[in-house]
Amino acid sequence: MLYLSHCTGITDVSPLSVFSSLRMLYLSHCTGITDVSPLSKLSSLRTLDLSHCTGITDVSPLSVFSSLEKLDLSHCTGITDVSPLSKLSSLRTLDLSHCTGITDVSPLSKLSSLHTLGLSHCTGITDVSPLSKLSSLHTLDLSHCTGITDVSPLSELSSLRTLGLSHCTGITDVSPLSELSSLRTLDLSHCTGITDVSPLSKLSSLRTLDLSHCTGITDVSPLSKLSSLRTLDLSHCTGITDVSPLSKLSSLRTLDLSHCTGITDVSPLSELSSLRTLGLSHCTGITDVSPLSELSSLRTLDLSHCTGITDVSPLSELSSLRTLDLSHCTGITDVSPLSKLSSLRTLYFLYCTGITDVSPLSELSSLRTLYFSHCTGITDVSPLSELSGLRMLYLSHCTGITDVSPLSVFSSLRMLDFSHCTGITDVSPLSKLSSLRTLDLSHCTGITDVSPLSELSSLHTLDLSHCTGITDVSPLSELSSLRTLDLSHCTGITDVSPLSELSSLCTLDLSHCTGITDVSPLSELSSLRTLDLSHCTGITDVSPLSEFSSLHTLDLSHCTGITDVSPLSELSSLRMLNLSHCTGITDVSPLSEFSSLHTLDLSHCTGITDVSPLSKLSSLHILGLSHCTGITDVSPLTTIIGFEKLYLSNCTGITDVSPLSKLSSLRSLDLSHCTGITDVSPLSELSSLHILGLSHCTGITEGRHSR
Known part of the structure; x- marks a missing residue:
């Protein structure tokens, strides 16, 4: 077994051909792979996952896998011809979902051993008649195949147990399905063309039926004959007014009639x-x-x-x-x-x-769990003190509550939500909640003293965001078990040194704490994985952050006082970095050290003119450079093989997009408002592109070359 999923840097799989005994190979999301012919030497292979390998167009090399039992090619949008797969005589499971280039499934008719077939979102398929020969098929998913109108060929699938036809809006006649005597599960949700369900009455073995969002259905009387039915979903069937026929479904365990606004009488139930x-x-x-x-x-x-x-x-x-x-x-x-x-x-x-x-x-x-959120009429919670077994209590937006002392008896309470309870000023009674793991006091603007919270030794998550009355966080230093702390928008906080004692802290949000100027105490937080300092405009020196060897996510957006990002080069584990709107940054060369960086946002960094240092970010998948008006040359970006999303909107200095044609893995590209662009023909090479934004590119006169 070999797992190489999401290794976007892999382009050549020929070295794998030496693994003659390999039985399972996972290469999903390896967008750099275009040629799978070397894999043909893996004669012992039983399972092969190539899902999301958008560079693959030819599957003929796979035809030699006579022993292959499971093949996943889902989201391989470059595949148009599946005829080579007809030779996979041992195949039992095949997933071709989201392969939008497939129009002809006739070659699949030869897969006599096939038990499970996924063709969902294959919008190019209109004819399913070839599938009628798959006599061993147990599970078939054709959901979102909007081109299908005739399901009569499916009537031949006598062994079928599960059939998915959800969102097949072209289907109007389900009578052929009445022949599927072995069917256990049928999904016809969002098939808005269906009005008559009488043919389904013959499906005596049916256990689960989903007709949700079938707004054309008005009469459910035929369903009364489905004596084996256990689960029925008729939600959003707004045409149904009479549910009396359902009273005969004696075996029914689950019934969903939500959003059936026409129902007034539930007595039949x-x-x-x-x-x-x-x-x-x-x-x-x-x-x-x-x-x-x-x-x-x-x-x-x-x-x-x-x-x-x-x-x-x-x-x-x-x-x-x-x-x-x-x-x-x-x-x-x-x-x-x-x-x-x-x-x-x-x-x-x-x-x-x-x-x-x-x-x-x-x-x-x-x-055990009680939700009273937004019950503004509640002022007295003392009766709740009798609920000794309560584990979770939600009282957010209960603005009438001012006294929380009755809750002090909840020795077993694990989660308490008092967010937006602006009437609360004293939290001292909460100090007795010894088992509390999660406490939300966000937007409790009346709170000024958090010292009672220091007694909550079991607390893992604490949210004090928007508590603008808090100025002293020193009591929080006692919370040795704390994993997540949110102090965002606490504008009264200026000193974060007490937080340095929180050795177990993994996530810290100090965004919009404009009073903070010194972040050096945070360097002691060795366990920190996520840090948000966005909109902390008082921060100018980020050198203390260089100590965060385990940091995965860092948000410094809108920190306009930052000019030097070189200390960040020490953050070897960083995967996501947001520096958007840091207008003081001009040099991005220190960022070239981020070998593990997956996402980088430099949008609105108008001081940046040279992006060549970014060419070394081999793991980068997402890059935001929108509104970086100083950028004129994008050629350095072409070396980043795994690029999936690139945002260059409002980069008015860009005139030549030809270098972008080399980004073979690119799925989303935004060039809107790039008024300097006149020729988009190079973009025609981007075969994996799904989303392209060119709005307000007033220099473009012809769009025939773009995808």
Whole structure:
């Protein structure tokens, strides 16, 4: 087994030909590979992954793999002819999804051993008749093949168990599918051309059926005959008004009717005694939920955005309910009936602005997760103190809450969200939450003293962003277990030296902390992987950052005081660097040392004129140079083989794009507003290009050569 996935620097695979005993080879995303003929010598190969190798156009060398069982060529957009694959007699799994160049699948008819075939997003396919000969096929994915209109050939696939036809908008007649007696799973979601589902009534073995977003369906009565059906998705079928036929589906375990706005009566659903999961979110026509009280086996119920519901008392009978979502049910004011749901573990009340009294919920002893975000009517959380088993509590945007002392009893609480609770000024009661791992106090502008938080020895994640009242972070130095800290937009902070004690810190966000001028204390954070100092306009010296040997991501965008980036050359592990809007930078030569850099953003660095040092960044995939008006020559960039995305918009100094023709792996190129460009013919060589931006390039008169 050999894994070389994402090794974009590989162009020649001939050295691999010596591995005569190799059984599995993974070369996915190796965009530099164009010739696979050397692989033909790997006679023992059973599995070959060439997905996303966009440089491959000829698969004929693969025809010699008589023992190959699994082949992945997905996203190989350069492939147009699959006839060589017809010789792979042992092939059991073939993935050609997103191979948009394929139009003829007739050669695949000879793959008699094929069990699984993926052709999703092959928009060039219109005729599936050759597939009718694949008698051993168990799984077929044709989703997003919008050119398919006739599925009658598929009726011959007697062994088919799973069929994906989602987003095949050209299909109007599903009657041929009635012959697929062995079918277990059928996905027809987003097939908006389907209006009649009666042929599906013959699929006696069907277990899972997805008809979501089939807006043309109005009558579901034929589905009543699917006695083996376990899962049915009819979400977003806005034409459905009558669900009574579904009452006969005695084996149904999961039913999704969300966004079926035409449904007003749910009484027929009361017959579904085996139902475990029911989705009725956004069914705004529902006002009476009393029929649901008969669903004794129900475990999960989603009634979110059912704004017509005012009385939840019938739900009190659902003794087996584990998860209940009543978010955005603004008509609900009384939650007392829910106190009887002794098995409830997760409860959602987001945006239920009518709720003011939470005392009835104190009876829910099994509750582990409770969401009350944006419930602005809640002022007293003391009743929640009875929920001894609570692990996660979300009270964000509950602006009526001022006293958090009742929560101090939550010894088992792991996650607490008080973000945007602007009424909170005293966090001292939180110091007793010894098990707390995650605490969000962002936008709590009333907080000035964080010293009580120093007692939270188990805390892993702390968000204090936008807490503009905080000036002293020294108490945070006691949080030895902290992994992630967000202090962004805390403009009152000037001294970060206390943070140097946080030896376990991996992620630190100090963006928009304009009071910070000295970052030298941060050099002690040896475990740091991600650091955001964007918009810290007071920073001029980045030399202390050179100590971060493990840093992967660094954001210094909008740090206009920075002129010298040479200290950053020591960051050998850096993969992502953002220096956009650092207008003081003129020399990028120190960046040439970043051998592992994957993404670099230098957009709006108007002082840069020479990009030649960037030619040494062999691992670079994404480069942003937009609005770098001083750049005139892009030829140095042509040596970066693995380039996938290049942004040069508003680089008005560029006139010649011919050097870019050598970037064979380029998938996205933005040259918009490059008014100096007149000839785009060189871009025709970019065979892997998916996205090209040339808007406002007023110098271009002919577009016939561009892709």
